[in-house]
Amino acid sequence: MSTSVAIEQTLKQYVAREILDGKDIGLDADTPLLEWGVFNSLEIARLLGFVREHFGVVVPLESVTAEHFKDLRALTALVASLKG
Amino acid sequence: MSNVDFDIGIIGGGPAGTATASYLARAGLKCVIFERELFPRPHVGESLVPAATRVFKEIGFLDTLEKAGFPKKYGAAWTSADRAPVYAMQFEGLSADCHVDIRFEEREQAGVDRNYTFHVDRAKFDLMLLQHAHQLGAEVYEGVRVRGVDLSDPTQPAVHFKLGQQDIRTRVRMVIDASGRHTLLGNQLKLKVLDPVFNQYALHTWFEGYDRTRLSHGRGQPEYIFIHFLPLTNTWVWQIPITETVTSIGVVTQKANFAKSRQDREQFFWECLQSRPELYEGLRAAQQVTPLKEEGDYSYAMREICGDGFALVGDAARFVDPIFSSGVSIALNSGRLISHDILAAAEHGDFRHDRFRTFETLMRRGTRNWYHFINLYYRLNVLFTAFVQDPRHRIDVLKLLQGDMYDEDEPAVLTEMRRIVREVERNDQHIWHKYLGSLTSSAFSEVF
Numbered sequence: 001m002s003t004s005v006a007i008e009q010t011l012k013q014y015v016a017r018e019i020l021d022g023k024d025i026g027l028d029a030d031t032p033l034l035e036w037g038v039f040n041s042l043e044i045a046r047l048l049g050f051v052r053e054h055f056g057v058v059v060p061l062e063s064v065t066a067e068h069f070k071d072l073r074a075l076t077a078l079v080a081s082l083k084g
Numbered sequence: 085m086s087n088v089d090f091d092i093g094i095i096g097g098g099p100a101g102t103a104t105a106s107y108l109a110r111a112g113l114k115c116v117i118f119e120r121e122l123f124p125r126p127h128v129g130e131s132l133v134p135a136a137t138r139v140f141k142e143i144g145f146l147d148t149l150e151k152a153g154f155p156k157k158y159g160a161a162w163t164s165a166d167r168a169p170v171y172a173m174q175f176e177g178l179s180a181d182c183h184v185d186i187r188f189e190e191r192e193q194a195g196v197d198r199n200y201t202f203h204v205d206r207a208k209f210d211l212m213l214l215q216h217a218h219q220l221g222a223e224v225y226e227g228v229r230v231r232g233v234d235l236s237d238p239t240q241p242a243v244h245f246k247l248g249q250q251d252i253r254t255r256v257r258m259v260i261d262a263s264g265r266h267t268l269l270g271n272q273l274k275l276k277v278l279d280p281v282f283n284q285y286a287l288h289t290w291f292e293g294y295d296r297t298r299l300s301h302g303r304g305q306p307e308y309i310f311i312h313f314l315p316l317t318n319t320w321v322w323q324i325p326i327t328e329t330v331t332s333i334g335v336v337t338q339k340a341n342f343a344k345s346r347q348d349r350e351q352f353f354w355e356c357l358q359s360r361p362e363l364y365e366g367l368r369a370a371q372q373v374t375p376l377k378e379e380g381d382y383s384y385a386m387r388e389i390c391g392d393g394f395a396l397v398g399d400a401a402r403f404v405d406p407i408f409s410s411g412v413s414i415a416l417n418s419g420r421l422i423s424h425d426i427l428a429a430a431e432h433g434d435f436r437h438d439r440f441r442t443f444e445t446l447m448r449r450g451t452r453n454w455y456h457f458i459n460l461y462y463r464l465n466v467l468f469t470a471f472v473q474d475p476r477h478r479i480d481v482l483k484l485l486q487g488d489m490y491d492e493d494e495p496a497v498l499t500e501m502r503r504i505v506r507e508v509e510r511n512d513q514h515i516w517h518k519y520l521g522s523l524t525s526s527a528f529s530e531v532f
Contacts, residue, residue, distance in 0.1 A: 049473050
């Protein structure tokens with residue numbers, strides 16, 4: 001479980017720093033990132049690059065679905081499963 | 085030989101015609117260029133890609149070009165702005181601007197020895213090329229409007245034009261149509277097919293004193309070409325440096341968007357720009373120095389690009405879309421390819437269709453790849469961005485952006501892009517599904 005926590009922390013830091021320019025919007029595991037448009041089309045592309053570099057896993061582009069990207073919890077689960 | 089006036093008659097003195105003439109005149113063929121305008125004259129298509137460099141070198145034009153002082157182009161950048169809810173929540177300093185760029189020097193390119201190309205004022209650039217072809221020995225008739233080509237004896241085509249009141253026929257061994265979007269031979273031989281998919285429309289002009297770094301997200305890059313996406317289907321703006329202080333700005337949109345708006349051109353141009361406030365304000369603060377010009381009836385292809393005694397080069401052979409600044413490079417390289425075949429044909433004294441198969445194959449392949457690339461780009465913009473940012477694909481995409489698209493039947497990167505587009509089309513839960521452009525995938529089954 002601690003791996004998941006670490007993944008979530010890392011992703012959260014990335015989103016806060018790179019996408020939200022360090023602004024605090026009360027980001028947590030359930031913040032509806034897609035609904036709010038935090039993950040826009042281009043940000044997803046950048047995020048995939050970050051995940052590839054940082055975690056060493058490639059998110060297949062066909063998995064870029066609402067189910068996996070709706071919030072940090074879902075995204076963490078996706079990365080964790082890819083890391084296997 | 086004795087019963088013709090010239091070896092090769094070239095209709096059009098733009099880059100396609102002058103590149104062809106330069107290659108052939110250098111090799112000793114007797115060429116004549118018929119240009120309907122008096123140069124210099126303005127022309128759209130002001131930004132080059134590095135594949136042009138190879139031709140400049142081969143025809144001995146590169147030094148002249150380097151000395152002309154045109155702005156150097158080191159790369160390209162794309163920007164977009166998002167209007168998602170989070171950006172309306174007014175968190176201080178939260179910017180929705182996105183920015184992606186490439187530098188040409190990231191990929192080595194065969195025949196190209198420098199990490200930049202140029203943005204050019206086409207009036208000056210085209211005149212320089214025409215003078216260059218002339219210096220190499222090509223005859224140049226300016227202000228001469230060709231009325232047609234008599235191909236009834238394909239071993240001895242005749243170019244018709246009027247000089248004052250006089251009807252003149254010039255006999256040649258072969259005719260090159262480099263008449264650009266006038267598509268003289270394509271019209272005469274009824275070869276032209278309008279593209280049912282792309283019906284784009286452009287409005288463009290020059291501004292003095294526009295701050296080109298304005299939308300660069302602090303990266304500067306005043307010498308890059310910028311593509312600014314507007315939040316309107318398939319609509320974007322080009323930003324091309326012309327001189328230190330003059331910038332070419334063009335809005336490219338679907339013709340339907342313009343027709344629907346029922347506005348005049350001026351209003352429509354500015355209203356489009358208003359969707360990117362920062363760009364709009366920057367341009368309002370600058371001074372528009374040329375009247376707005378439009379380009380319509382955009383994309384077309386030809387059923388044949390060569391035959392007995394003739395070939396089409398540059399825009400006269402095909403025009404797709406200006407999105408990747410490929411026009412001049414394709415024009416120059418089609419001149420390079422046809423010249424190669426013509427020199428071999430001249431050795432055998434045979435200018436029948438079969439002699440131009442290499443040109444035909446390479447041009448067809450190059451433009452097909454190009455067409456697919458542009459289709460995919462418009463169908464799913466973000467995919468292009470994702471590929472550019474992905475180290476596994478970046479260099480392959482850059483290769484296309486540099487203008488190298490003739491050497492593979494289909495580059496693997498296009499196959500992969502198409503696979504993902506199909507997946508996104510199929511799955512409405514895919515995050516990119518809603519970003520699919522209005523081009524449908526049937527766009528890929530082109531007739532040629």
